[in-house]
Amino acid sequence: MYFRMLWRAAVLRKGQAAAALAAVIVAAAAATAMLNLYVDVQTKLRKEFRKFGANIVVQARTGETLAPDAVQKIASTVGSRGLAVPFAYAVARTDKDQPIVVAGTDFAAARQLNPWWSVSAWPKSGDEALVGVRAATLLRQDSGAPFTLTFQGRRLNLSQAGTVHTGAGEDSRVYVSLQTFRAWTGIDPSVIEISASGSSQDIAATIRDLHDALPSADVRAVRQVTEGEANILGKTRSTLLWSSAFIVSIASLCVLATLMGWVFDRRRDFAIMKALGASDRLIAAFVSGEAAILGLTGGGIGFAAGFGIAEWIGRVNFHAPVAVRLNVLPAILIGCLAITLVATLLPLRLLRAIQPAMILRGE
Amino acid sequence: MFVRLVYESFRRQTRRKLLVAIAVTLGATVSTAMIGIATGIGDKISRELRTYGANLVVTPEEDTLDVQIGSVNLKPSGTGAYLDEAALPKIKGIFWRNNITAFAPELPVNVQVGREQITLLGTYFSKPLQFGRDTFTTGAEKAFPWWKVQGAWPTDDSDDVLVGEKLAANLRTSPGSNISIDGSPHRVSGILSTGGTEDEQVVAPLSLAQSLAGKPGAVRKIFVSAVTKPEDAFARRNPDSLNPADRDRWYCSPYPQSIAYQLREAIPHSHAEQIRQVAQNEGSILSRIKGIILLITLAALLTSGLAVSAAMATAMFERRTEVGLMKALGAGYFPLSMIYFTEALLLAVTGGVFGFFLGTLLARELGRAIFGSQIAVAPVLLPVIIGLAVAVTFAGSALAIRRAVKFDPVLALRGEA
Numbered sequence: 119m120y121f122r123m124l125w126r127a128a129v130l131r132k133g134q135a136a137a138a139l140a141a142v143i144v145a146a147a148a149a150t151a152m153l154n155l156y157v158d159v160q161t162k163l164r165k166e167f168r169k170f171g172a173n174i175v176v177q178a179r180t181g182e183t184l185a186p187d188a189v190q191k192i193a194s195t196v197g198s199r200g201l202a203v204p205f206a207y208a209v210a211r212t213d214k215d216q217p218i219v220v221a222g223t224d225f226a227a228a229r230q231l232n233p234w235w236s237v238s239a240w241p242k243s244g245d246e247a248l249v250g251v252r253a254a255t256l257l258r259q260d261s262g263a264p265f266t267l268t269f270q271g272r273r274l275n276l277s278q279a280g281t282v283h284t285g286a287g288e289d290s291r292v293y294v295s296l297q298t299f300r301a302w303t304g305i306d307p308s309v310i311e312i313s314a315s316g317s318s319q320d321i322a323a324t325i326r327d328l329h330d331a332l333p334s335a336d337v338r339a340v341r342q343v344t345e346g347e348a349n350i351l352g353k354t355r356s357t358l359l360w361s362s363a364f365i366v367s368i369a370s371l372c373v374l375a376t377l378m379g380w381v382f383d384r385r386r387d388f389a390i391m392k393a394l395g396a397s398d399r400l401i402a403a404f405v406s407g408e409a410a411i412l413g414l415t416g417g418g419i420g421f422a423a424g425f426g427i428a429e430w431i432g433r434v435n436f437h438a439p440v441a442v443r444l445n446v447l448p449a450i451l452i453g454c455l456a457i458t459l460v461a462t463l464l465p466l467r468l469l470r471a472i473q474p475a476m477i478l479r480g481e
Numbered sequence: 482m483f484v485r486l487v488y489e490s491f492r493r494q495t496r497r498k499l500l501v502a503i504a505v506t507l508g509a510t511v512s513t514a515m516i517g518i519a520t521g522i523g524d525k526i527s528r529e530l531r532t533y534g535a536n537l538v539v540t541p542e543e544d545t546l547d548v549q550i551g552s553v554n555l556k557p558s559g560t561g562a563y564l565d566e567a568a569l570p571k572i573k574g575i576f577w578r579n580n581i582t583a584f585a586p587e588l589p590v591n592v593q594v595g596r597e598q599i600t601l602l603g604t605y606f607s608k609p610l611q612f613g614r615d616t617f618t619t620g621a622e623k624a625f626p627w628w629k630v631q632g633a634w635p636t637d638d639s640d641d642v643l644v645g646e647k648l649a650a651n652l653r654t655s656p657g658s659n660i661s662i663d664g665s666p667h668r669v670s671g672i673l674s675t676g677g678t679e680d681e682q683v684v685a686p687l688s689l690a691q692s693l694a695g696k697p698g699a700v701r702k703i704f705v706s707a708v709t710k711p712e713d714a715f716a717r718r719n720p721d722s723l724n725p726a727d728r729d730r731w732y733c734s735p736y737p738q739s740i741a742y743q744l745r746e747a748i749p750h751s752h753a754e755q756i757r758q759v760a761q762n763e764g765s766i767l768s769r770i771k772g773i774i775l776l777i778t779l780a781a782l783l784t785s786g787l788a789v790s791a792a793m794a795t796a797m798f799e800r801r802t803e804v805g806l807m808k809a810l811g812a813g814y815f816p817l818s819m820i821y822f823t824e825a826l827l828l829a830v831t832g833g834v835f836g837f838f839l840g841t842l843l844a845r846e847l848g849r850a851i852f853g854s855q856i857a858v859a860p861v862l863l864p865v866i867i868g869l870a871v872a873v874t875f876a877g878s879a880l881a882i883r884r885a886v887k888f889d890p891v892l893a894l895r896g897e898a
Contacts, residue, residue, distance in 0.1 A: 141791055147785050155773065160771075167872045170533070171758060177551070180681060207550045217548050217555060234757040255544050285538055285756040290547040309551070336647070341676030343726045346533035353529050356771055357518065358853045364511045365784050371507060372788035375500075381797030431776055437552040 119291050124408055134380045141376040141415050145369035146420020153363035153446050159358055160351055162432070164315055167351075171232050172203075172311035174325060175341045177336045183306040192310050195331045199324055203227040204307035206299050210267040210274075211294075218253060219291045220267060222299020222307070231313050235288065239280030240458040243299045246279035250289040254281050267292070276471055287479035320346060355399045370457050377412075377461035382407065385469055389477035398470055403465055409458040417454030420460060421447055485815075487823050489507065497796055502832050504792035505874060508785035509866050513858060517844030519778040521856035526770050527708045527763075529581050532626050535704035536737060536760040539564065539744050539753045550610020551679035552645075554589045554600040563588075563699035566687065568748045570612040572705065575743040580708040580735050583623035587701040588690045592663050594683060595652060601642075601662065601683045603690020608637040624706050626676070632656030632671025635684045639671040645680035659790075663693060704756075705744060711764025741838045744861070749802060786873045791876030793825065798884070809890040821882050825874040833870035837863050 155162075175257045176192060178184045188202045196202050206222040211456070225248070241248050249257065257278075258264050264277045274294075282288055289329055314324045322338060388401055396404075469477075491498055526889050541562035548555040564586075572584055587632075590605040605620030620637070621628060633656070635641035642662070644654055649672045652660060659666040662683070673684055691697050716736035732739055737760045741753035755761070807817055841858040848856030 137791070141787075143785055144784065148780060151780070152777070155777070159773070163766065163769060166769050167764070168764065169762045181552075181554075209548065209550065216546070218546065219548055219550055219555075234760070234761040236757060252544055252546050256546050284758065285754045285760075286758060287547055287549060290549075341674075342534055344623075344676075346530070350529055350766065350770075351534045351653075353526070353851055354773075357522065357774065358777070358846075360847055360851075361515060361781065362519065362773070364515060365777070365781045368507060368511045368781070368788050369784045371504060371790045372784070375504060375788065375792035375795050379623065379798060382799065408793045410863055431773075433713055466829075 119406070120407070123404065124411065126265045134383065135412075137311055138373075138376050138380050138412060142375045142412055142454055142458060143417025143420040143423060145366070145373045145457070146417045146450055147367045148420075149362075149366045149453060150187050150421050150446060150450055151427040151431070152201065152302070152358075153449070154425070155431065156355065156358045157446075159355055159444065160317060163351065163354070165349045168315060169233050170312050170346070171234070171340075172313050173321060173338055173340050173347075174200075174312040174314050174328065175338055176310040176312065176332065177338075178308045179334070179336065183308040184310065184332070184335060186306055188335065189208035189310065189329050190314070193327060194323065194326050195310055196314065198314065199320070201227060201231055202310050202312045203231045204296060205309045205311065206296065206303075206307040207309075208269055208375045210266075210269040210303075213256060213266055216256065218256070218267070220269070220299070221291050222296045222303075222305075223293060224296055225293075228293075231311060232283065232284075236283040236284075237280055237458025241279035241293075241295065241318065244295055245276055246295040248280055248282050249275040250291045250293075251281050251283045251288075252289040253292055254278065257348075262474075267301050272302060273341060274298070313454050316326060325366060338358045340436050341442075343466055371458050377458060378465050381462050381465040382469075383419050385477050388466075388469060389474040392474040402463065404465055405462045406459060409453060409462040413455040413458035414451060417451040418457070420454070421450050422448075441445045483820065483823075485533050486820055487827070490820070490824055491827075498828065501792050501796045501874075502828050505828055505832025505870055506836040506839065508873070509833045509870050510840040512687075512782050512785045512869065513837050513840025513842040513862060513866055514847065515778045515781040516862060517856050517858035518847065519774050520859070521772050521844070521848065522774045523767065524708075525852045525856070527855070528854075529583070529762045530767065531706050531708065533626050533763065534627070535583075535585070535706045536709060536751040536756050536763065537705040537707055537741055537744065537753060538756050539703040539748055539751050540752045542745065542752050544683065544710045544752075549589075551840065552600060552678040554591060555731050561701070562750075563701060563729050564698060564748060564751055566691075566700050566705065567700045569700070569703065570610045571747040572703075572744065573610070573612040573615060575747050576732065577707065577735050577740050577742070577743060580740065582706045582708060583619050583892055584703055584705040585619065585624040585770055586623045587702040587704065588687060588696075590694040590695065592693055593852070594648075594660055594662055598600065599682060601685055601690060601693065602679065603663070603685050603687040603694075605687055606634045606637055613667060624704055627675060628673045628679070630671040631674065635670045635693070635736065639670075641668045642683050642685040643671050643673040643688070645823055646672050646674045646681050647680045647685070650684065672757065677725055680733040703744075703748070705740075705753075707737075707740050708735065708764070709737045709760065712736050712760075712768060735754065738867055756828065769813060769829075782869075786876075787875045788870070790877030792882045793874050797878045797881030801884075804882070805892070808887060818879075818882055821878055822875060824872060825878045829870040829874040830867055833867035836870070837866045840866075 176184070189202070192202045203224055208220050209217050210220045212218055229235070229240065237248065264275055267274050267276065276294065282293065296307070314321050316324070321344065325337050325339060376415070392402055538793055541564050545561040546599060557759050566586065569584070569586060572581060587605050590601045590603065591598055592601045607618050607620045607622045608615055609618045622634060635643060642660070644652070644660065649655070654660055654669050656669055659849060660669055673679060687700070691699055705887035716734070716738050718731070720731050720742060732742070737755040741755060743752040745751050745753065804817065844858050845855040848854060
């Protein structure tokens with residue numbers, strides 16, 4: 119009997135029921151999409167933040183270099199959490215006996231770590247070098263022209279593959295591949311720059327793991343990068359939180375308005391039920407049942423719709439897939455349920471005061 | 482008659498009208514606040530991006546090569562070209578002076594501390610400068626916000642120094658003790674922690690570095706932190722190749738390139754360029770965040786519109802007996818709709834105006850709470866918000882009116898609609 123009444127209520131007033139359901143779906147979809155965005159904003163901005171380069175630096179003590187197996191140890195400790203790039207430095211002399219800093223590194227990794235390097239052409243073979251723009255002017259080289267550098271009596275013939283322009287120290291250096299560097303100078307890398315992903319706790323954990331792996335080295339966070347990121351992320355999340363609060367509250371208002379209207383509209387039906395002997399509690403239970411079903415179905419469909427919207431935002435704005443967060447679903451369902459229950463029970467309390475006879479008379 | 486009907490409608494059904502008015506006001510508040518945030522977020526985030534530090538650097542025009550590995554500067558002191566310290570205040574005289582949030586000079590000097598050769602950096606900490614009639618303070622404290630000092634910052638005219646934390650650990654110094662620089666003792670006012678090469682160096686006031694180097698008034702580099710507009714294809718063009726109108730447009734846009742151009746004009750014999758690590762990446766972060774906020778604003782506007790429409794439609798639907806009665810009394814579709822649309826218009830305008838003011842207040846407080854500076858809403862938004870409110874209330878009531886008007890008046894009067 120109970121279910122038949124619920125069913126008939128929905129079928130007979132299709133228009134009103136559909137409008138109420140639509141309102142709940144919109145509210146649930148908005149809430150899901152906002153929640154998804156808020157929780158995931160750090161992941162979404164991660165690609166942009168990592169473009170700033172290394173946020174952890176592993177350095178040997180001044181004047182020393184890291185152990186030869188340090189690079190492998192660090193790469194295995196960092197694993198998939200980030201990218202580790204070794205750098206080795208030495209001061210060589212040009213043909214004109216001018217001092218110049220030469221660095222050896224893994225070009226492919228450096229290119230990924232530092233996307234802001236403006237490089238005209240990356241070296242392809244072992245005897246090609248990447249020359250900073252200031253160094254290139256000093257050496258007065260054109261691309262492809264060969265030049266010689268001397269380190270402790272050992273000469274190295276290089277040809278300039280291209281130039282690198284950064285506006286910082288790289289402009290004054292000559293970069294060669296790590297193998298060429300080591301074969302020429304015998305010096306191991308002294309710095310490993312690491313771009314680690316994750317929240318500030320993840321980065322702190324990575325720093326601890328690195329410290330355990332290499333106790334003799336100095337492992338530090340690059341505060342310029344980590345503090346900048348934390349600041350921007352914090353402010354963006356606050357803005358998103360408030361915006362989400364606005365949207366969810368206004369969507370809830372939509373649900374309240376529609377549902378309250380629907381219940382008021384059916385006051386004649388409730389008056390008849392009362393006149394036939396139903397108690398206030400029974401009517402309240404009936405209405406709550408309707409509200410619960412409405413809330414749960416609307417919430418479920420809204421969650422799916424909201425996830426679709428979040429997925430679309432993810433694809434359009436961030437070109438990144440969005441993870442389904444099922445742990446959000448219970449919160450959404452409870453929220454929808456709460457709103458629908460309040461929206462239906464509130465008018466009922468107001469109607470309770472009025473006698474059925476008055477309602478049936480049409481007042 | 483028309484006016485009386487509308488007036489009585491408001492007088493007798495105050496509760497119902499009030500509910501709709503509240504819905505319109507809330508919708509307008511949220512819309513105004515979100516549009517305010519969307520238009521202001523770009524500027525606010527641009528300023529927050531300055532925590533990444535300097536995005537422009539000014540160096541002497543003569544091409545000098547840095548010979549530096551980590552914290553050790555291997556270039557013999559005294560060689561190379563310098564900039565003139567006296568030109569520094571002119572930075573606050575360029576066209577985009579209000580976008581320059583801070584700048585700090587740098588002069589590296591190799592000194593003997595105890596038994597070791599280390600590099601000492603001379604800079605401003607928080608130095609008051611004067612340009613024209615403006616006084617302002619600038620220096621490392623503002624330009625490099627991630628520098629942390631345990632102890633106290635030195636004053637710019639003193640001989641006190643900061644010692645980087647790794648160096649301090651090696652030398653076993655603490656704030657208040659003395660270290661010997663090139664033979665003479667200097668007080669360590671604080672220990673500096675930056676996470677960069679400065680941790681192994683000594684940072685001193687510029688005047689001290691200049692006297693140690695024997696080069697009064699010399700500066701090797703100037704780091705400038707400016708609020709810039711992300712560069713695009715137009716920004717990368719050479720200003721000298723543009724026609725006068727385009728050149729003015731280029732000059733008057735705060736691209737990193739145009740600010741660098743103006744810095745070069747202000748400081749004689751200089752070369753200014755962007756520090757790509759900071760300047761390039763801020764643009765992409767800014768556009769991502771602006772994109773997110775724009776999408777959210779659209780969602781907020783849509784939801785507000787739906788909410789107000791729903792409230793309006795519900796209120797209208799409740800009154801179908803009225804509509805039935807008026808139809809039975811002979812009212813046509815047009816006069817009937819006019820009455821209800823007028824009511825909707827009055828509600829929309831009042832709700833819109835109240836909502837606009839509340840929304841402006843909300844945006845301002847939110848800006849203050851999150852960014853420390855208020856977000857302003859342009860007054861031109863008021864007619865836009867009112868227009869939107871009117872459109873949405875009309876849409877909400879139009880549908881309900883049409884449905885109500887189509888009902889057989891007899892059924893409506895009997896209460897069986």
